[in-house]
Amino acid sequence: MANTTSRAATGPFLSLPGPVKSILNMLLTLVLTFVGLTAVTFTIGRVMPADPVLAIVGDRASQEAYDKVYTEMGLDRPIYAQYGRYLVELAQGDLGTSVMTSRPVIEDIKRFFPATLELATIATLMGVLIGVPMGVWAAVNQGRLIDHVVRVLGLIGYSVPVFWLGMVALLIFYGNLGWVAGPGRLDVYFDGVVEPVTGFILIDAAMAGEWDIFDNAVSHLILPASILGAFALAYIARMTRSFMLDQLNQEYILTARVKGVSEPGVVWRHAFRNVLVQLITIIGLTYASLLEGSVLTETVFSWPGIGQYITTSLFNADMSAVLGGTVVVGTCFVGINMLSDLLYKLVDPRART
Amino acid sequence: MSETTPTSGAAGLRGWLLSPSPGSTLQARCQRAYLGWLALRSNPIAMTGLFIVGTLVFMAIFAPLLTATNGLKPDLPNRLQPFSAEHWLGTDQLGRDIYDRIVWGSRITLYIVGLVSVIVVPIGLAIGTIAGYMGGWVDNALMRFTDIFLAFPRLILALALVAALGPGLENAVLAIALTTWSPYARIARAEVLTIRNSEYIMAAQAQGASTFRILRRHIVPMCLASVIIRLTLDMAGIILTAAGLGFLGLGAQPPSPEWGAMISTGRQLLLDQWWVPTVPGIAIFLVSLGFCLLGDGLRDVLDPKSSDT
Numbered sequence A: 001m002a003n004t005t006s007r008a009a010t011g012p013f014l015s016l017p018g019p020v021k022s023i024l025n026m027l028l029t030l031v032l033t034f035v036g037l038t039a040v041t042f043t044i045g046r047v048m049p050a051d052p053v054l055a056i057v058g059d060r061a062s063q064e065a066y067d068k069v070y071t072e073m074g075l076d077r078p079i080y081a082q083y084g085r086y087l088v089e090l091a092q093g094d095l096g097t098s099v100m101t102s103r104p105v106i107e108d109i110k111r112f113f114p115a116t117l118e119l120a121t122i123a124t125l126m127g128v129l130i131g132v133p134m135g136v137w138a139a140v141n142q143g144r145l146i147d148h149v150v151r152v153l154g155l156i157g158y159s160v161p162v163f164w165l166g167m168v169a170l171l172i173f174y175g176n177l178g179w180v181a182g183p184g185r186l187d188v189y190f191d192g193v194v195e196p197v198t199g200f201i202l203i204d205a206a207m208a209g210e211w212d213i214f215d216n217a218v219s220h221l222i223l224p225a226s227i228l229g230a231f232a233l234a235y236i237a238r239m240t241r242s243f244m245l246d247q248l249n250q251e252y253i254l255t256a257r258v259k260g261v262s263e264p265g266v267v268w269r270h271a272f273r274n275v276l277v278q279l280i281t282i283i284g285l286t287y288a289s290l291l292e293g294s295v296l297t298e299t300v301f302s303w304p305g306i307g308q309y310i311t312t313s314l315f316n317a318d319m320s321a322v323l324g325g326t327v328v329v330g331t332c333f334v335g336i337n338m339l340s341d342l343l344y345k346l347v348d349p350r351a352r353t
Numbered sequence B: 001m002s003e004t005t006p007t008s009g010a011a012g013l014r015g016w017l018l019s020p021s022p023g024s025t026l027q028a029r030c031q032r033a034y035l036g037w038l039a040l041r042s043n044p045i046a047m048t049g050l051f052i053v054g055t056l057v058f059m060a061i062f063a064p065l066l067t068a069t070n071g072l073k074p075d076l077p078n079r080l081q082p083f084s085a086e087h088w089l090g091t092d093q094l095g096r097d098i099y100d101r102i103v104w105g106s107r108i109t110l111y112i113v114g115l116v117s118v119i120v121v122p123i124g125l126a127i128g129t130i131a132g133y134m135g136g137w138v139d140n141a142l143m144r145f146t147d148i149f150l151a152f153p154r155l156i157l158a159l160a161l162v163a164a165l166g167p168g169l170e171n172a173v174l175a176i177a178l179t180t181w182s183p184y185a186r187i188a189r190a191e192v193l194t195i196r197n198s199e200y201i202m203a204a205q206a207q208g209a210s211t212f213r214i215l216r217r218h219i220v221p222m223c224l225a226s227v228i229i230r231l232t233l234d235m236a237g238i239i240l241t242a243a244g245l246g247f248l249g250l251g252a253q254p255p256s257p258e259w260g261a262m263i264s265t266g267r268q269l270l271l272d273q274w275w276v277p278t279v280p281g282i283a284i285f286l287v288s289l290g291f292c293l294l295g296d297g298l299r300d301v302l303d304p305k306s307s308d309t
Helices: A018-047 A052-057 A063-070 A077-090 A105-140 A145-159 A161-178 A201-208 A211-248 A251-259 A261-299 A306-315 A321-346 B012-019 B025-041 B044-061 B099-132 B136-150 B154-165 B170-177 B182-196 B199-206 B210-249 B259-265 B275-302
Strands: none
Touching: A018 A063, A018 A077, A018 A321, A018 B025, A018 B136, A018 B154, A052 A251, A052 B136, A063 A321, A105 A145, A105 A201, A105 A261, A105 A306, A105 A321, A145 A211, A145 B210, A145 B275, A161 A211, A161 B210, A161 B275, A201 A211, A211 A261, A251 A261, A261 A306, A261 A321, A261 B154, A261 B210, A306 A321, A306 B154, A321 B154, B012 B025, B025 B044, B025 B275, B044 B099, B044 B275, B099 B170, B099 B182, B099 B210, B099 B259, B099 B275, B136 B210, B154 B210, B170 B210, B182 B210, B199 B210, B210 B259, B210 B275, B259 B275
16 A cells, blocks of 8 residues: 555665654655645646636736736746745645635634544544454454455445445435434534534533434434445455464464464464554554545535535635645645554564664 | 457367467467466456456447437436336436446446556556666656655545546546556556566667667566556546546536436435436446456466465
């Protein structure tokens, strides 16, 4: 998978000691990646549109108004200066103003992002809590039923369109059975009752002691979270299985067995501990991809998250909102990936080459 | 894979294909293909995948023969019919036959698959082989560049690109391709590193072959196998992303029978006429599954080392 720093050994910091070198190398990659990401959003926002000024002032504006905005946007300056200014604005948290809501984009994102974070966090938790034991179980019982279940689940996870599965699940569990609440994050009459402190409705409702709202929020959350969680589960179980198989075939496992270590001891204390480190990376990767991949799920479930925000803005030609959302999600994505890579390097001495 | 005609003169052809000392380059190539085919044939998973992908290609080629209409013309008196002998998979909100639309939609799916491959493979191969063969600062610079793309969030970036370029199938494919090429550069580079110091490369250098010629004739062919395996495995993800963009209304536009867009337009009918959005979903699932299975099988056949089962 995206092991972005596997070439740490060949970087420009050859004279430094191992761990320091690899961390410096990673920071360099991080900075470069961020520069690349912002360069892409900058290009999309300021270079690609035929005339960014017209997009703001409209085609009936006077020449003076046009010129004023032109200089205000710094378009008379060279491209690299414009990019520099863009970076400075980003660093100050200025993502521009949304045409649709006429608020600063960063304010909008602060309102929408927690919903995505809540969904992705619960889904990842589900994936880890069920997927890891399943993967271990499958590896221990290679070739038996559970092993095939994990394999098939993995294949389905790679092949089912998530938006379609969400739709069908809505049809069955909400439409036909009525077990869960429908689209949205809360029923309309609960909307705005609880003060958003953390932005996580579950936590906010629990803190305010509003258990009705808590129940309602769970009922809304459970279906989209399970759908995303199922994809996380399929991937995590498959990877856990293959990591565990690698370990179980090594000689130290045989040694442990010969020494008379119990089978659970061999599996959990010996093999699983070595797998744990690799799992961190996989879980980080899953979390990051759920954050960005929830766009489609959010659309199906009318979930008021960042993905929904980006797509609605897109259809209203609200480019600063789209690009602001892209930068924020992209930064989280890159950040989480790097963090799990870093953790991997810190925990596993073998990775510090 | 390869075409075989085992019926007529089987012994002669089989003998020619399995002869231990091939007399020509052509014969050697055919032999390799034949042996690969034999290995693939004995792998039921790969054959299932091949069957599904083959069916997709068959549907795409013979769409005019397999369908009564081209799935575009509304037929309002017959709207929202359930499954029947006349309309195997029912009709949609405009009375168009869903089976016809699925069959014609296979052309769009195949078009996406082809277009992404045509963009991604050359870019990945070029960057990866040049980086691996040249080494040094060229390698470092190119791979840093690749790393940046590798770390990008794919779907969101594709969304932003489509937002800038405007919705449409070609733009969606372009956006997907631009966010997909980086792993291929890595794979190609890794392959090149294992062969760049081998004797046949030195022989070519000694004969005065240009760098470009060595890359094109001696290095790229060696990288193709792993790139093709990875491409087949990635195809499911590519099809799903394209369908997702179609579902969001950013890919192929409505009258066209693209499967993701079909799900999107049929969404409101889910509760009463469930088949309208459900059938295209199953089609997407089957085709993605087919590519997954075929990719798994190809990896087992061509590259037994990296199999994870």
